[in-house]
Amino acid sequence: MKHYTRTPTDDPRITRLRARLAEIPERPGVYLHRNAGGEVIYVGKARNLRARVSSYIVGRGARDGKTMSLILEIESIDFVVTNNELEAILLENNLIKQYQPRFNVLLRDDKSYPYLKVTLSEDYPRVVFTRRVHRGRGDAYFGPFFAGTARKMLKLIGDQFRLRTCDLEIVEGKSAVARPCLYYDMHQCPGPCVAGLTTRAEYRRVVDDVMLFLGGRNRELLDALKERMYAAAEAEQFEVARHCRDLIRTVERTQSEQQVASPGDADADVWGVWEEGGDVAVAVFVMRGGNLVDRKEVFWEKVSGYDAPSFLAEVVQRFYEDNLFIPGDVVVPVELDENELVAEWLSSKRGRRVSIRVPKKGRAVDLLGLATKNAHLSHGSRFRTSKQTRLESAATRLAEILGVDGELRRIESFDISNFQGTDSVAGMVVYESGKLDPKQYRLFNIKSVEGADDFRSIAEAVGRRYARVIAEERSMPDLILIDGGRGQLNAARAALEKLDKGSIPIAGLAKREEEIYLPDADEPLRLEKRDPALQLLQQIRDETHRFSITSHRKKRSRRTLTSELDALEGIGEKRKRTLLEHFGSVSAVRQASVQDLAKVLGPRVGRALWAQLNGAGK
Template structure:
């Protein structure tokens, strides 16, 4: 039975066992890479629909062509599936999903309110750690400008020290002496006064300047009445700064309401722009825009719904009203999820006239302009990479320019869980659907040369056997040793004329087979940068796969050691929580919610992981 026949039989068997519960399904290609994530009210009917010979879009037909396997996660409700789908799309960035461009993690402003003297700073990681987060922001410059204003007005600390209210230091830093910091490190400002300022910062970041101004005015009068003129002067200066800031913010409505105005504009290609205007307390305080990819053949309703789903699962704040320029799919699910996060109902509207319609039109104009900018940038990048490809062919003396490059790397730690990666770049850009991952099968111990031989032989022997097109160029991560090992296999396969090079990390030298002297290029040249991108992407892909296998091995090993936890319970735990780290964080009552886990077993799991986790 061929691999393809086996895959079809396997899928057919899985389809018969699909449950009728809601959940999320994950479509995978032959390498195990997740290429599509979807949600379903009924997993059985939704997943089966992909394999019926009915009227499907071109995109769906292409997806089904690549499906080699699928997995699914059952949930209790459709809303839970909706949340999980957004998180999995963000994590895996599947090729066939609508997705935020480049897998960016957008920055937030973090306020560490859970310490004696909180800090306010930029971060791209949001945790459930007691801090407050504001964002996300598409424009990093806007964050830095906001932080500068906060520092000027409130004179908060910028150091990363862990300060305790009852443990003042002897000397302050320079910022205190130049009146840029209130000096909490030496006790020059008390914990309560400092937290008052932090509360004002949070109002400021929420866009509630009117509320904040009232508070600051009251504090100024109180300080003056207490004859604390230095403190009163600080509040006076803050009020003046707020006045200037308010003048620069456009009043959008006379209602003290928070709104997100979202306009979606699609290009003729496979991209779209979601433009957001952020209205807080009736004032326009900023804008963000997001480029979406994979939107070809998708309706505006589907594209908008997918964007809002991904955006609000990572957003730190939810508005009172959501104004959209196109109706969306799954509106009830979105409304339920937003209400759950905010704690009260969120209004979703499609204005057709009046001031709200004018705001949407302004957002649309900005979206159109941002799409034009993206198109110009993409064309410039395409021209730049195309030029680099042609120049590379010239430097290497190739007959044909290397439009199709395959890059290899090996990853292991002391010989365990050895893996290899192969990445593909076409016309200077990653072609992720063509990436491949390999478990090393014939090599024991940390032998990168032999591992490289194995993976190169497996890759190109298969291409020759299936009579498929060979790449224009092979790039090996490493110097002469790794290159010689790979070239030896090409000779055995009779394709020694296939261009192959090695790129050594230390000096970024390019090696060719049979030539002792390397080729060196200036570091700023697009040609070398192209090779570095291929090499670095192969390294990233190999390391991520190695970590995944190692984590899986350690997870299974640790769970198998717990008395009373066999394969069935281990799989149930992993399916319920997703990872060993989440299982370890779970409380006993949460462990008891897993099928097959009694109260007694939950206690054993809880105690064992806390007593033994440090060893891992």
């Protein structure tokens, strides 16, 4: 939801921030917003610091909920001037990593994904499984991977490339132990722990092979291995040649398992994004040398004021800040905010040009569609499950609050809708096993009540519903929810008592104060707004209200259309239904052209109806 606001000028906080604004130069740089406790809550970059910061303090345009929440917390502003925009984006990334501001988009979910670390800081590096990235030590990180993928890769490297797996401190030219371990005898390690068994140069060549493999640069690796194999065969070093052959087969087998081809043979990352209700799923297809070598997923819950270009721009920066390898081609579904600047920053990190583009045709369009589909599926799997789990937990808490024995697996909720006492209907919705089930919704046309009488109307609907449930020998719900206060609740309970079902748990939820009414409680129950039990009741109540009022409007529209068309000549029940289904309302019928009416009713009847509606011939 957009909020259109003008910041009050008499607020001392705003006055203080405006005074600070005068000190901020019109230069590129980075700004930091702090709250009353001095905590950095947002870090941003700007071409023009003063103009950008002033948009928070004196801006009058549309603002999303996230921005409004941020503005209300800003107590002080710091800034750092840079020489250009590229320096600003580099500094922004470093400060976000340092402060982890809660109003910035952070790749928090990446913490659950593992990396493979090549310990280049050691004379004889290892490949290890890790969930923490420590920059500045000279080690290389690959990932993040799915945990299963990372462990599979680690085992394959251990079996085929024969790097050491021990954690001994090994220095070139010195023996760390008297004799090598069993892995050396099994040809699973070259034995760098004992001086003279291998050289650092030989060992480092294997490390280079591993890094090509982990980086997805299989073609370069295959070319190097084949050249090495032929050279070893010519020198009659058949054991070395055989090992190179085995490595070639391993790499080719791994390559053949990756069926999806990227556009051309280039390295590319293809970004698929899916957002619903502020919940966002991102799927990144990692293409190396023309093949899909990995897929990465990241999720965010309740992103306030979601805007795809700005959100994705920030996510792309966070994603590549901690990635060792940056491809030359980044394929995205929408053009990023400051697309050229982000591409320039990536190019500076990579040391070569990086393109960020939205494809218009070719294989890249197909890959983007596939990545988006994966993001959609992952979104459904992740958030449908988490939402259902939250609802089930809320139902458990609600049962405790209401003193209901057992689980609240099924809740049936009722609401009355009418217009000045006419066309009264009762809507009933069903919550079952952690979700609302529209297939079980029911609508009751109120028959025994004239005028606006919600109490008698709710009694009729409840009585009819459960008389039928009893007659059909079906199970009663675990809880009945009534949209209303004490009066509606008592009317519904009286209807249940007539059916000898007065012991069924029942509650009323009043809209204005969100108070929960219970049959035997003198005072309504009031829960905190964030209480999941109250939120569950509100969700069910609001859905019931939506269903009942929508159904009432349809009924009223049909009646209005029918009554107004009754006076027209040549329009019987069948044609009235046809008009209703096609146009939906009397006003739409009146506004229809003679051609539109002729298409629905035929030329002769259509012209005659148009003439009657428009007073032709009077």
